[in-house]
Amino acid sequence: MKARLPLELFATIVDCLHGDFAALHNLSTVSSTFRSLAQRKIFYEVSLSIPSSTEQPNFGSAEVLLEHLGESPHLVDYVRRLNITDDGSTREMNAFTMQGDDAFIHILSSFKHLSAIIFRRRTNGLSKIEWVNLPPNMQTAILESLRCPTVVRVEILGTIQDFHLQLLADCHALEHLRVFDMEPWHPRALPSKTSPPVQKIALKSLELREATPSSSKMIFSFICDSESVDLSQLTSLRVEINSITWHLLIKETEAFLRKVFGSLKCLHYSRPLHARRHDFYSSTLDLSIPSHLECLRISTNLAGNGFPWLIKCLGRIPPCSGLNTIKLHLKLDMDVPSYLRDVDWAVLDTLICTLPNIRSCHIYIWTVTRSILRMLGGILPLAQSKGILRVTIWFCSATQQSLVF
Known part of the structure; x- marks a missing residue:
């Protein structure tokens, strides 16, 4: 055979x-x-945990992973994605070393073909690692891996507490950056050398999800640094900021969207939950959709003024738009009867079907009650008849059931 x-x-x-x-x-x-x-x-994707005093032997610990790969050294060449996880132990002083640090550094330097490095938390209930308290040789090993010419994707998912994005300035191969729930970094985390890099980071995709306005402003400041980052090739953008002080970030977000709209092909914008309140200042950002956009994804809560805002944004799509895919993530978690007054599916149906190049409309509906099905019987009939509509309903319960039609 x-x-x-x-x-x-x-x-x-x-x-x-x-x-x-x-x-x-x-x-x-x-x-x-x-x-x-x-x-x-x-072995395409493996996990490597930062050593700590509370770490228990597991596959992700440096010693166990080093021993396993030592028996089969060829497996190291198969690793393309590396998850660097913390174990909830905040080191209290710089250069404080723990058992396993040498093994961590050794195994990290062994991966020569990485394409993605992801910092992620192992357990949300544990405290985060502080970057400034990691030993200098461990910091150096991590930065050398990030700056490897094969690493094109970096994801920082709420784990290392004070990792300053300026540390990525020399990651010339970086194309895809994902930053979720990063806390404001301490001034001590700044790199000692702040001269402009020889080569800029040419980002192709960027995903931001932030919970604090101070950290968001720092991220926008770095991303918009023309000496470090080139945004002319950015084709995919996700912005999700759910801060109660969202109104402090509207100007920064609008300025950033204007800066990158010239190259965007895919946009995912998540409207903050607090922006649904009628009395929340003038906190609603009105999206201007470029005509060359191909995929638009919007997440919003339909309660309050959520539906009118959605219609207003979709109404700003140019008549000559090349948009072919729309994904709407809609939350229906408030008083169900109110939607009968607030939501007019016929308006949404008309808007979507008048787009000349639309081929797919996928609506994800999140709800806590099955009674919402009563108002979905005739959802977007014209889009259904054209075969471009798909609806997924998630019932937010212990079973997380879904219904697709």
């Missing part, structure tokens, strides 16, 4: 099992060909 069938067919079989580690493990025992293909999937 091996002599008659091309290797690409085997690779296709293995691709169908992506994420099914039990099946991949079983497949790796079939033959040497399948073992190699399956191992590439199994």
Whole structure:
């Protein structure tokens, strides 16, 4: 069989099992060909935890991972995505070392083909690691990995508390940046050398989700630094800021959107929950949709003035728009009867169907009650008749049930 069938067919079989580690493990025992293909999937993404005094032996600990890869050194070449996780131990002083630090640095420097590095928290209930309290040699090892010419994606997902984005200034290969829930960094976290990099970061995609206005302003400040970041190639943008002081960030957000609208192809904007209040200053940002945008995704709560705001934004889409995909994430978590007055699906139906190039409209509805189904029977009939509508309803309950039609 091996002599008659091309290797690409085997690779296709293995691709169908992506994420099914039990099946991949079983497949790796079939033959040497399948073992190699399956191992590439199994070790495509690994986790490496920053050592701490509370760490228990697990696959993500540096010592265990180093021992495992030491027995099969070829597996190191298969690793493309690395999750660097914290273990909730905040070191109280700079250069304070722990058992496992050397192993962490050694294994980190062994990954030569990484394409993505993700900082993520192992457990939300634990405290975050402080960057300034990590030993200098560990900081250096992490920064060297980030600046590797093969690393094109960096994600910072609410883990290292005071990681300053200016530390990424020399990551010349970086194209995709994702920053979620970063806290304001301490001045001590600033790099000692602040001269402009030789080569700018040319971002192609950016995702921001922030909970505090101070950290958001710092992120906007770095991203808009013309000496460090080139935004002329940015094609995908996600902005999600759910701060109660959202009105402090409207100007920064509007300025940033104007700055990047010339190149955007995909935009995801999440309207802050607090902006749904009628008495919340003039806190609603009106999106201006560029005609060359191809995919628009909006997240909002339909309560209060949420639906009129949504209609207003979609009404600003140019008649000659090249938009082909719309994704609407709509929350219906307030008093259900009020929607009968606030929501006019016919208006939304008309707006979507008048777009000349629209091929797909996917509406995700989040609700806590099944009684909402009463008002969804005739949702967007024209879009349904054209075959461009798909609706997914999530019932936010212990079972997280969904209904697709």
